[in-house]
Amino acid sequence: AQSVTQLDSQVPVFEEAPVELRCNYSSSVSVYLFWYVQYPNQGLQLLLKYLSGSTLVKGINGFEAEFNKSQTSFHLRKPSVHISDTAEYFCAVIPRVGFKTIFGAGTRLFVKA
Amino acid sequence: GAVVSQHPSWVICKSGTSVKIECRSLDFQATTMFWYRQFPKQSLMLMATSNEGSKATYEQGVEKDKFLINHASLTLSTLTVTSAHPEDSSFYICSARAAGGPYEQYFGPGTRLTVT
Numbered sequence: 001a002q003s004v005t006q007l008d009s010q011v012p013v014f015e016e017a018p019v020e021l022r023c024n025y026s027s028s029v030s031v032y033l034f035w036y037v038q039y040p041n042q043g044l045q046l047l048l049k050y051l052s053g054s055t056l057v058k059g060i061n062g063f064e065a066e067f068n069k070s071q072t073s074f075h076l077r078k079p080s081v082h083i084s085d086t087a088e089y090f091c092a093v094i095p096r097v098g099f100k101t102i103f104g105a106g107t108r109l110f111v112k113a
Numbered sequence: 114g115a116v117v118s119q120h121p122s123w124v125i126c127k128s129g130t131s132v133k134i135e136c137r138s139l140d141f142q143a144t145t146m147f148w149y150r151q152f153p154k155q156s157l158m159l160m161a162t163s164n165e166g167s168k169a170t171y172e173q174g175v176e177k178d179k180f181l182i183n184h185a186s187l188t189l190s191t192l193t194v195t196s197a198h199p200e201d202s203s204f205y206i207c208s209a210r211a212a213g214g215p216y217e218q219y220f221g222p223g224t225r226l227t228v229t
Contacts, residue, residue, distance in 0.1 A: 032216050034217055036220075041204075041223065041225065042222050042223060043117070043119075043206050043208075043220035043221050043222045043223045044157075044206070044208075044220040045220070046217050046219075049216075049217055051216065090156065090157070094216050099145065099162075099210070099216075100159065100162070101147075101159075101218060103156045103157050104156065105155070105156045106155070106156050108154075
């Protein structure tokens with residue numbers, strides 16, 4: 001079975017500051033990893049994904065994430081956030097031998113002026 | 114890019130009535146569609162997985178007679194909430210995975226259901 005833990009339920013940060021949203025996963029099999037963003041009253045939008053290859057993945061809106069197999073982590077980072085980045089962020093995994101997505105509980109990023 | 118639409122975006126219905134939510138993949142064929150329920154400030158709870166032309170697979174604890182899912186074509190899946198009650202009020206989100214395509218899911222914008 002797989003599980004995803006997002007270590008922070010809320011992250012407040014000032015505009016133009018860097019931010020890191022933490023995600024750890026547990027799985028007995030290899031997984032694919034994803035980060036999604038959800039704006040209020042909307043569905044989820046894919047930010048980035050790790051399938052294989054380089055462990056540093058770049059996504060949309062200036063976000064990037066690094067896959068660390070030894071620490072089973074996939075933390076999301078952005079060097080300088082904007083007010084418009086305020087949203088809920090979900091880390092997710094899909095087992096390579098399955099198809100069901102497992103979501104973390106979400107992290108609320110709140111960017112302050 | 115891959116777009117998934119949902120209709121309606123919000124609906125209010127009276128207790129005891131049924132409501133149907135449509136999920137469409139607009140520019141790709143979706144062999145698999147997923148239905149989620151999301152409570153305020155919480156993550157997505159998978160309700161069921163549907164494959165085109167076959168019966169949906171429901172997650173444990175989800176009443177299949179209450180939440181009817183039909184995946185009639187490669188671009189359309191519907192969720193019908195039968196005999197709705199106020200506790201069914203929630204945000205329902207569908208997603209679709211393209212046939213033979215990448216592993217990520219493409220999400221619809223969600224449907225806000227309020228049962229009065």
